[in-house]
Amino acid sequence: MASSRVDLDGNPIKPITICMIGAGGFIGSHLCEKLMTETPHTVLALDVYNDKIKHLLEPDTNPWHGRINFHRLNIKHDSRLEGLIKMADLTINLAAICTPADYNTRPLDTIYSNFIDALPVVKYCSENNKRLIHFSTCEVYGKTIGCFLPKDSPLRKDPKYYVLKEDESPCIFGSIEKQRWSYACAKQLIERLIYAEGAENGLEFTIVRPFNWIGPRMDFIPGVDGPSEGVPRVLACFSNNLLRREPLKLVDGGESQRTFIYIKDAIEAVLLMIENPARANGHIFNVGNPNNEVTVRQLGEMMTQVYSKVSGEPPLEKATIDVSSKEFYGEGYDDSDKRIPDMTIINRQLGWNPKTSLWDLLESTLTYQHRTYAEAIKKVIAKPVAS
Numbered sequence: 001m002a003s004s005r006v007d008l009d010g011n012p013i014k015p016i017t018i019c020m021i022g023a024g025g026f027i028g029s030h031l032c033e034k035l036m037t038e039t040p041h042t043v044l045a046l047d048v049y050n051d052k053i054k055h056l057l058e059p060d061t062n063p064w065h066g067r068i069n070f071h072r073l074n075i076k077h078d079s080r081l082e083g084l085i086k087m088a089d090l091t092i093n094l095a096a097i098c099t100p101a102d103y104n105t106r107p108l109d110t111i112y113s114n115f116i117d118a119l120p121v122v123k124y125c126s127e128n129n130k131r132l133i134h135f136s137t138c139e140v141y142g143k144t145i146g147c148f149l150p151k152d153s154p155l156r157k158d159p160k161y162y163v164l165k166e167d168e169s170p171c172i173f174g175s176i177e178k179q180r181w182s183y184a185c186a187k188q189l190i191e192r193l194i195y196a197e198g199a200e201n202g203l204e205f206t207i208v209r210p211f212n213w214i215g216p217r218m219d220f221i222p223g224v225d226g227p228s229e230g231v232p233r234v235l236a237c238f239s240n241n242l243l244r245r246e247p248l249k250l251v252d253g254g255e256s257q258r259t260f261i262y263i264k265d266a267i268e269a270v271l272l273m274i275e276n277p278a279r280a281n282g283h284i285f286n287v288g289n290p291n292n293e294v295t296v297r298q299l300g301e302m303m304t305q306v307y308s309k310v311s312g313e314p315p316l317e318k319a320t321i322d323v324s325s326k327e328f329y330g331e332g333y334d335d336s337d338k339r340i341p342d343m344t345i346i347n348r349q350l351g352w353n354p355k356t357s358l359w360d361l362l363e364s365t366l367t368y369q370h371r372t373y374a375e376a377i378k379k380v381i382a383k384p385v386a387s
């Protein structure tokens with residue numbers, strides 16, 4: 001397997017060691033899986049948790065045994081971090097608080113996690129001449145220019161006013177009281193810092209801006225493998241509602257629009273970045289699927305249909321209910337209105353395009369959710385509530 005692999009320019013790919021911070025999360029688990037099953041690379045997997053990569057760490061009979069080593073550590077306060085970065089050829093930083101329910105309720109933790117805690121990672125990479133792939137977010141774009149136009153303006157239909165381009169679009173956030181933007185703002189500042197390290201000190205970097213990657217193992221199901229009162233991202237919120245046969249909650253009418261991409265398509269793009277440094281270094285890449293745009297209401301309707309198909313249970317008569325953002329997320333919430341990634345740069349540099357339709361990705365993801373959680377949910381529901 002290893003010897004025949006070549007990069008986009010036809011050069012053989014040499015096995016490397018990757019220090020992956022946040023390897024135990026949703027994206028990290030899929031990236032580790034890809035690296036173990038399809039490449040010869042070695043992964044130093046750093047995280048506070050490893051539940052989502054347990055299947056890769058055990059048993060010892062896995063064909064990749066010895067190529068993935070888990071280090072349980074919190075990068076906030078662990079002196080092993082620099083040594084692990086030094087041992088690797090490349091560092092990938094995924095660690096973050098990245099669930100919107102936290103941005104306005106735990107803004108300090110959010111800012112520390114997405115900016116302050118990432119600083120030593122950037123510093124160690126720069127000082128030790130190590131390549132860095134840093135995970136930012138599509139949220140750095142904030143709101144579209146188009147949303148400030150009058151509702152009936154024909155310009156709202158002009159892509160110039162809403163398509164998000166890495167090297168042109170401005171970053172438009174709400175006021176400081178709208179603490180929703182604490183995450184986006186922290187991510188923006190760490191992007192600027194990394195960019196400046198590249199410009200002034202020669203750091204070799206790539207910045208990834210994921211646009212709503214979804215799939216199996218995303219977040220948690222409240223009360224099953226996460227806190228009962230926890231609010232994960234929309235895929236897990238809606239999955240939880242469907243599993244419990246509750247109506248899906250549409251925040252502020254479910255009018256916001258998103259483009260969703262299947263995690264497995266997105267991971268292909270990350271692998272191209274890892275294995276083609278000359279094409280990826282110095283770039284910021286949007287990674288999303290512009291063909292999969294829906295309103296949140298449409299997402300809810302499609303998930304309801306797909307879940308009925310995979311579970312064999314008829315949908316509820318009233319499948320959705322409206323809820324205000326204040327009720328759902330609390331004070332200080334705000335939202336991105338629309339997120340369509342421009343794909344010019346990633347297409348030109350890496351020749352990458354997403355493949356999976358929204359229906360297909362929901363079908364495989366909800367099949368996974370049903371198989372993984374349906375029985376556990378039944379048990380939770382059956383448990384008598386303590387009085």
Ligand SMILES: NC(=O)c1ccc[n+]([C@@H]2O[C@H](COP(=O)([O-])OP(=O)(O)OC[C@H]3O[C@@H](n4cnc5c(N)ncnc54)[C@H](O)[C@@H]3O)[C@@H](O)[C@H]2O)c1
Binds near residue numbers: 026076093096138139
């Ligand atoms: N999933 C998406 O669609 C999406 C979209 C935009 C941006 N991102 C970015 O991609 C990255 C990964 O996202 P994800 O969806 O896999 O989230 P995730 O929450 O599943 O993964 C993050 C992982 O980082 C770990 N982590 C956090 N703080 C840590 C610390 N101090 N020390 C050690 N480990 C720590 C967590 O335990 C978790 O396993 C994040 O930076 C996020 O902002 C993701």
Ligand SMILES: O=c1ccn([C@@H]2O[C@H](COP(=O)(O)OP(=O)(O)O[C@H]3OC[C@@H](O)[C@H](O)[C@H]3O)[C@@H](O)[C@H]2O)c(=O)[nH]1
Binds near residue numbers: 098136138251256
């Ligand atoms: O139950 C729910 C949950 C969410 N929503 C809505 O669904 C939309 C998507 O919500 P998500 O929780 O998936 O998060 P967002 O797309 O707003 O932000 C995400 O985008 C990119 C990443 O950086 C982060 O993972 C996160 O900030 C929002 O408009 C939200 O208000 C509902 O209507 N009902």
